[in-house]
Amino acid sequence: MADLQGIAENLIEGRAPQVAALVGGALAGEITPQTILNEGLMVGMDQVGRRFKANEIYIxxxxxxxxxxxxxxDVLRPLLAKSGSPTVxxxxxxxxxxxxxxxGKNLVGMLLTGAGFEVTDIGVDAPADRFKEAVKEHKPHIVGISAxxxxxMMGMSRTVDVLREAGISEGVKVIVGGxxxxxxYAEEIGADGYAADAASAVDLARQLVGFE
Ligand code: B12
Known part of the structure; x- marks a missing residue:
């Protein structure tokens, strides 16, 4: 579909305003947010990853x-995060x-929010202690770590260890991805689950809280 291809192409070229406008246009044309994400934005980002790996483009x-x-x-967020359900x-x-x-982390957060989870995002470059403090403060059912x-990656293992040593890992499920x-690897470090993409992360999170 031309709109989706345009989104991917403009993303690759780094034209943010055009990408936002095209995403808005695709939504107005009744293309679903999920399709725009998977067949527009992700296709473009995938191509960026390939070119970066091949040294055709740089940081x-x-x-x-x-x-x-x-x-x-940003345009899709309110739609992907829209949820009628109470906190899962x-x-x-x-x-x-x-x-x-x-x-990737942000996408996982957006889809989890859309599935009814209350998500606290502690950002990037987060030391194990920041995860620990957030667990103490927010008492989550799940901790999600991205790398x-x-x-x-070994920062994930360290985080799992720090939560265990602090005695706050009981009842908190750790999921990892990236x-x-x-x-x-998830099993090796004692995490409770791994998901390859944001949609699977939602399925996994729902399973872990006993929702299905
Ligand atoms: C964008 C990008 C950057 C951007 C990041 C911008 C940003 N705000 O995120 C910038 C330019 C800053 C960057 C920098 C670097 N990058 Co970079 N980057 C990428 C790139 C092209 C895309 C990553 C991405 O966003 N993918 C799209 C998202 C949607 O996919 P995703 O992250 O995999 O997430 C999905 C799943 O993994 C999963 N998931 C993710 N997190 C979680 C968490 C949980 C809990 C769960 C369940 C699931 C889950 O769900 C997500 C959604 O479906 C990748 C190449 C690639 N193909 O991955 C390289 C890549 C990751 N980068 C790489 C490198 C080497 C670097 C640098 C070291 C480069 C340098 N020499 O400085 C720096 C490191 C900076 C740092 N300290 O972090 C390498 C890593 C190689 C390796 N194996 O270690 C890659 C693979 C490129 C390559 N082939 O060489 N990078």
Whole structure:
């Protein structure tokens, strides 16, 4: 569909205002937010990832594309996060220490919110102690940890250990995700679950709070 392709192309070129406008236009044309996300924004971001990996583009271009992705997500946020259901459970969500990637985490947060969870986002580059303090303060049912770098993945393990040592891991389920993370790694560090994408993260979170 032309609109969706236009969203992907403008995202790759980093044209934030155009991406926001095209997302708005696609919504007006009755394309669902989920389709716009999966077949427009994500297709563009995927292409950015490929070009970055192949050294065809560099960090500034990726950052500008990421800004355009955020501009599109901002338009979708109220719709993806719209929910008639009362709070299904509380979630504390963050990206591990040393890691500043937040697009995937934000998407997970948006879809969880849309599914009726109350999400507290503690941001990027979050040390284990920030997770610990957030758990003490918000008493979540689930802690979600994101990592996009192989070098920061061990921050997940550290966070799980810190929660356990603080004696606050009882009753709190830890879920992990991000491109380099696997189900096997989740099991190895003693996390309660892993999901490969935001929609699966919602299914997993619902299961863990006993909602289905
Ligand atoms: C955008 C981007 C950036 C942007 C980030 C902007 C931002 N605000 O996030 C910028 C330019 C800042 C950046 C910087 C760097 N990046 Co970068 N980046 C990317 C890129 C292109 C896309 C990531 C992304 O947003 N994907 C789209 C989202 C939607 O997907 P996602 O994050 O995977 O999230 C989904 C799932 O993983 C899952 N999920 C995510 N989190 C969670 C959490 C939970 C709890 C659950 C259940 C699920 C879940 O659900 C999400 C939604 O479906 C990737 C390439 C790629 N293909 O992944 C490289 C990539 C991650 N970056 C990479 C690198 C190396 C870097 C730098 C070190 C580069 C440098 N030399 O400085 C720095 C590190 C900065 C830092 N300290 O964090 C490498 C990592 C390699 C590795 N294996 O470690 C990658 C893979 C590129 C590559 N192939 O080389 N990057």
């Amino acid at each position: 500034p271009e990726v950052l500008i594309a990421a800004r355009a992705m955020h501009a599109g997500m 459970g509380r979630v504390v969500l963050g990206t591990v220490q040393g890691d500043r990637h937040d697009i 996009l770098l192989t070098t920061t 491109a380099p993370v696997t189900a096997a």
